[in-house]
Amino acid sequence: MTFPMPFIVPANRPILPVTIEYAGNKASGDSGTSLTFTSVPLGAVDAKKDAFLSVHWRTNGPGGAANLTGVTLGGVSAAILQQETQDYNSGYPGCGTALVRLPASGVTAGTIVLSFDQSGTNSGVVSVYRVANAADTPVQMKKTRRGGSLGELSVTMAVPEEGAVLAQATVANNSGMTFASPVGRDYFRDSGITSLAGRHTVTVEDPSLLVKTSSGNVIFNGVLGAYVFR
Incomplete structure (x- = not known):
């Protein structure tokens, strides 16, 4: 009598590297409690790739x-998230x-609507990765x-x-902002607000990767988010 050979995963089976692809960005100048972005590029349809949206916005007026x-x-x-x-x-x-x-959509472009808890949000930018x-959720998130x-x-x-890192930043006013090495900048927009996003992948573990904005100008009012995927 013969028996089927068991399937054994080799101990040295390679780890598949995380990949992050930048699909594109879109700006909106709406006002009120929502912002609408039409024809936002979502990238090629692929069930094996999760879609994430980097969101940036500005709120006018004191408060x-x-x-x-x-x-x-x-x-x-x-x-x-x-x-x-x-x-x-x-x-x-x-x-x-x-x-x-983002939810699975099966399309390469779509309409994205952002809702806020107060009016006065008069400009925003979104980008898709x-x-x-x-x-399907980052293993580490900081802000x-x-x-x-x-x-x-x-x-x-x-x-x-x-693994890989995705970074995003929004500031009220700065025309020369980027990310310090090794994080690469995928886009920069100064559309009512200054917004940028970028990414970096590693082959060897890095327990203390510094994600930092870099600029020759003074930044006024700013926020930064960073996310690790694995």
């Missing part, structure tokens, strides 16, 4: 910054940033904020082997 309360893609609700806001300070408007996991070979004038925003992230 607290608006909080993001809802996101839809084509009328279907999305999950807000983390957000950070900075209130009006030193004559500069409030601002915010958030990471959202596709993540593969990772859990920070500063009011008034500041030189930089930074957090330190622990990135596992073959």
